[in-house]
Amino acid sequence: MRTPAGKECRFYYQDFHRGRSEQVCRLVEASPQSAAWQPKDCATCPVPEILQANGNPDLVLEGVLHKGFLGLNRRMEVRAFCSKHMVDVPQPQIGCPQCARERPNLESLFGG
Numbered sequence: 001m002r003t004p005a006g007k008e009c010r011f012y013y014q015d016f017h018r019g020r021s022e023q024v025c026r027l028v029e030a031s032p033q034s035a036a037w038q039p040k041d042c043a044t045c046p047v048p049e050i051l052q053a054n055g056n057p058d059l060v061l062e063g064v065l066h067k068g069f070l071g072l073n074r075r076m077e078v079r080a081f082c083s084k085h086m087v088d089v090p091q092p093q094i095g096c097p098q099c100a101r102e103r104p105n106l107e108s109l110f111g112g
Helices: 039-043 047-053 097-102 104-110
Strands: 012-015 022-025 059-066 075-082 087-089
Touching (some): 047 059
């Protein structure tokens, strides 16, 4: 779904049908330690770029929204995990190094 910032993100949901007024970020909802999400947070969120760069269905994202000092400098901290190989993914835009080794045409991204 298209976010308020105009980017596609599978974690964003909105419903304005028949008088409803619901906007949520499901990635933030899944994290109890996150600050309360606001639609303006989508403008600086790295998740849509990660999803656009990496379409691996085994990539699991976890996000925590930090509110910063006095509500300024709000930022989304994203961690990635490969559910196929059960490893942390240090660069979610690139993806899992072990998945890349299984696909020879992607191995050059990891210096292989």
